[in-house]
Amino acid sequence: MEIKVRTGQLHTEDRPLIVVSLFEGAAECSGATDMVDKALHGQIRRLMREGDITGQARETALIYTAESIPALRVLVVGLGKEESFGLEAIRIASATAAQRVRELKLRSFGSMIHGAGWNDLPLEDAAQAVVEGAELALYQFRELKSSAEDDPKPVVSLALVVPDAHQVAAAQEGAAIGQHIAAAANLARDLVNRPSNHATPAALARHAQAMAGEPGMTCTVLDEAEMAALGMGSLLGVAQGSDEPAKFIILEYNAGREHMDTLALVGKGITFDSGGISLKAAQKMQGCKGDMAGAAAVLEAMRVAARLQLPLHIVGLIPSTENMPSGKACKPGDVVRAMNGKTIEVVNTDAEGRLILADALAYALRYRPQAIIDLATLTNAIAVALGHQAAGLFSNDDDLAARLDAAGRTSHERVWRLPLFEEYRRQLKSDVADLKNCGSEPAGAITAAVFLQQFVDDLPWAHLDIAGRAFASTDEDEPFTPYSPSMATGFGVRLLVQFLRDWVNSPPHRHATKRW
Numbered sequence: 001m002e003i004k005v006r007t008g009q010l011h012t013e014d015r016p017l018i019v020v021s022l023f024e025g026a027a028e029c030s031g032a033t034d035m036v037d038k039a040l041h042g043q044i045r046r047l048m049r050e051g052d053i054t055g056q057a058r059e060t061a062l063i064y065t066a067e068s069i070p071a072l073r074v075l076v077v078g079l080g081k082e083e084s085f086g087l088e089a090i091r092i093a094s095a096t097a098a099q100r101v102r103e104l105k106l107r108s109f110g111s112m113i114h115g116a117g118w119n120d121l122p123l124e125d126a127a128q129a130v131v132e133g134a135e136l137a138l139y140q141f142r143e144l145k146s147s148a149e150d151d152p153k154p155v156v157s158l159a160l161v162v163p164d165a166h167q168v169a170a171a172q173e174g175a176a177i178g179q180h181i182a183a184a185a186n187l188a189r190d191l192v193n194r195p196s197n198h199a200t201p202a203a204l205a206r207h208a209q210a211m212a213g214e215p216g217m218t219c220t221v222l223d224e225a226e227m228a229a230l231g232m233g234s235l236l237g238v239a240q241g242s243d244e245p246a247k248f249i250i251l252e253y254n255a256g257r258e259h260m261d262t263l264a265l266v267g268k269g270i271t272f273d274s275g276g277i278s279l280k281a282a283q284k285m286q287g288c289k290g291d292m293a294g295a296a297a298v299l300e301a302m303r304v305a306a307r308l309q310l311p312l313h314i315v316g317l318i319p320s321t322e323n324m325p326s327g328k329a330c331k332p333g334d335v336v337r338a339m340n341g342k343t344i345e346v347v348n349t350d351a352e353g354r355l356i357l358a359d360a361l362a363y364a365l366r367y368r369p370q371a372i373i374d375l376a377t378l379t380n381a382i383a384v385a386l387g388h389q390a391a392g393l394f395s396n397d398d399d400l401a402a403r404l405d406a407a408g409r410t411s412h413e414r415v416w417r418l419p420l421f422e423e424y425r426r427q428l429k430s431d432v433a434d435l436k437n438c439g440s441e442p443a444g445a446i447t448a449a450v451f452l453q454q455f456v457d458d459l460p461w462a463h464l465d466i467a468g469r470a471f472a473s474t475d476e477d478e479p480f481t482p483y484s485p486s487m488a489t490g491f492g493v494r495l496l497v498q499f500l501r502d503w504v505n506s507p508p509h510r511h512a513t514k515r516w
Contacts, residue, residue, distance in 0.1 A: 001138065002157045003131055003179055005171045010112050010161045011039040014070035017104065019097045019111035022048070022055035023082040032112040032161070033076070039069045044076060055079060057089065058096050058482065062104075071110070075100055079114060086121075087129045088412040088481075090114045094133030095483035101155055102138060108157035113171060116162070123167055124174035127160060131178030132494070134158060136483035139186045141193040180307045181497055184300035185490035191296040192470065192488035196272035196289040201320035204269055204292065205247040208299055208318065214306040218255050222248040230339055232319075232359040237336035238352045239321035241276055241329025246321035248360070251299065253306050253314040260313040261507060264364040265496065267298030268353045268376035269320030276323045276349030277331050290488060291353070293470035294375035295320060297492030304497045310504050315367050319356040323349070335433045338362060340455055343433040351438040353378045354451050361455040370508065371400050372461040373499075374452065375492050381444030383468030390416040391469045391491065394449035397460035399508055404462055404495070407502055412481075413495035415464060424450045466491050 010018055010032045020033040022044075029037045029044055037044040043063055047053045053061045057080035064073055077097045080089050093114050101109045116126045138155055162171050191199060191207065205221045212219040227236055227248050239246035249269070254260055270291035274280060280288065295318045302316045330336070334346045336355070339362040344355065353376050364372050382392040390408075393415035395401035401417050408415040427439030427447045435454060439447035449463045469491040472484050 001135060001155055003175045004157070004159045005127075005168050005175060006159050006161050007163070007165045007168055008161055009035055009163065010110060011036045011069045011071075013110040013159060013161060015108060015110040015159065016071070016106045017073040017075055017101060017109040018071045019075045019077060019109060020044075021077050021079050021093055021112065021114045022053060023079050023085065024055035024057070025081070026055055031117075032163070036069070036074060040065060040074065041068065044074075057092055060096060060100050062100070073104075085115065085118065087125060087410065090126055090129035091133035091412065091483055092481055094130040095137035095481065098134040098137045098155065099482055102152055105153065107153065107155060108159070109155070110159040110161055113160055113162065122170070123162075124170040127171040127174030128178035128181075130160065131158075131175045132182045133483050135179060135182030136185060137485070139189060139485055141190060141487060143190070144198075177308065180304050181494055184304045185493040187303070188293075188296040188300040188490040188493050189488040191299075192290040192293045192490070194289070196322070199271050199289065199292070200244050201247040201269065201271055201322070202245065204271060204295060204318065204320050205249050208249045208251050211251060211299065211303055214303060215309070216254050217302070217306050218252045220250040222250070230363070231337065231341075232339050233336045234338040234344055235319050235321065235356045235359040237330045237334065237346065238276070238323055238355050241326045242322035242324040244271075244322050246319075249316070249318035249320060251302055251316035251318070253302055254312065257313050260311055261503065262313040262315065262367050262369040263500070263503070264315045264317060264367055264369040264372045265298045265301065266317045266357060266360045266364060266372065266374035267295035268292065268357055268374070268378065269295035269318045270353060270356065271320060271322055273323045273350070273352065274325060276352060277325050277329050278348050278350040279325055280350060287471070290470060291377050292320065293377050293488065294466060294492065297375050297466070297490070297496060300490070300493045301496035301500070304493070305500055308501070310500055312500060312504060314500070315364065315369065317360045317364055319360040321356060323352045338455065342435065342454060345430040345433040345436045347436050348438040351448070354448050355437055357452055358455045361452060361461075365457055365459065369459065371397070372456055372459055373404070373464065373496070374462075375464045375466055377467040377470050378465045379445045379448050379467055382465040385418070385445060386416055386468055388468050390414045392445050392465035393417045393462060394420055394446070394465070395462035396420065396453060396456070397462070400460045400462050403502060404464070404499055407499035408495055411494040411498040413469070413491055415495070418446055418449070420446070420450055420453060464492065
């Protein structure tokens with residue numbers, strides 16, 4: 001969608017539709033909404049008095065202007081309660097409006113920047129939130145449809161109107177950032193939504209290699225022979241059951257920039273998870289094509305980092321394979337050796353994500369990064385614990401955990417920290433190897449994280465279990481936001497980008513660790 005920032009008054013915009021907003025329970029209109037209402041001879045206020053417009057979040061009211069103003073329609077969207085207003089309320093209002101525009105089959109619209117100037121909220125941040133909400137809400141996955149029948153025409157243009165010329169630069173910057181982030185999140189959704197015969201490990205590697213065209217980006221893809229030479233027996237143990245060759249993707253941004261902080265992002269890239277010999281139930285197995293949502297989030301967050309020219313050295317590591325049953329597949333009871341030398345008894349081949357991440361985390365150590373963050377649709381247990389409203393956060397470093405929590409609050413891709421008590425490690429004790437890949441049933445998400453912790457030495461590390469957030473919930477009691485349509489959510493892209501931007505603006509005070 002083309003985004004333009006214009007100076008002027010919203011009520012003079014000659015568009016098929018313009019969008020204004022109201023707080024819940026507001027007695028009067030204000031700002032651009034007030035000016036539009038006056039141009040409409042008080043029509044919005046009359047509807048407020050009649051209770052037709054209350055300002056509740058996700059509420060809309062459509063007014064036909066009868067040529068009182070150049071725009072044919074005015075859409076009033078609710079912002080919710082003022083005391084709880086923030087960036088997420090702006091995203092939801094913008095998403096709600098964009099979806100209504102598409103329902104009306106309109107190709108363009110104009111909008112005020114909701115919340116601009118409210119309680120010192122920066123205009124740049126408000127503009128970013130408006131664009132994010134609109135672009136994310138209009139996403140559809142239709143690339144494999146053979147017919148355009150019933151395919152709604154896309155909304156192609158949005159004009160953001162600001163009253164003063166000196167506001168244009170900030171609004172343009174925020175809108176551009178929002179567009180980069182939303183576009184990347186939508187690309188991550190595409191990757192996760194593609195079926196596994198289209199999104200193979202090789203296809204994921206090609207996607208990463210194409211990203212090497214971004215400024216400052218380089219990509220290396222290791223094949224199975226090269227992984228074997230590095231001792232990645234844990235990853236290859238998972239891969240051996242599939243006819244699709246595994247790939248280990250190394251995407252670097254600002255490689256060789258020694259003066260910059262180094263951050264390692266690791267994404268689980270299981271392109272299809274049958275469970276292996278520990279076969280999953282057939283019901284809903286088709287959803288296991290999305291077990292590479294962590295990989296998609298890492299790749300696309302790095303794309304945004306490059307486009308925003310963040311002064312960081314970022315290493316993206318994607319271990320990618322299928323997990324399939326066959327005569328060659330790893331069997332329960334087999335023992336594999338990870339890159340760091342640790343031996344692992346595979347008691348459940350459906351606990352494969354931690355096996356491929358183990359080698360990726362061990363590989364990350366060679367960069368001696370200031371922080372390692374891995375994202376993975378790792379356990380159903382995390383959804384049992386947290387539902388669909390937050391990802392699980394596990395970390396050995398309080399500062400890193402606090403940064404991810406803050407980034408989650410800003411982006412509304414929220415995380416919730418769970419413990420890594422030493423006692424949980426007892427569940428991973430093996431009689432034949434250094435550790436088992438799976439503990440007993442209680443605290444399944446925690447023991448999975450404890451397993452991963454064995455491969456990061458003492459470097460600051462965080463694990464994000466995104467299994468409950470990677471797909472839009474069908475539970476009516478836990479609805480997702482209007483900008484998270486059905487299927488993949490792209491969770492993690494906005495969180496990671498916010499984390500990286502915050503790191504640049506406020507780096508840790510500790511001394512940087514030297515890289516090997």
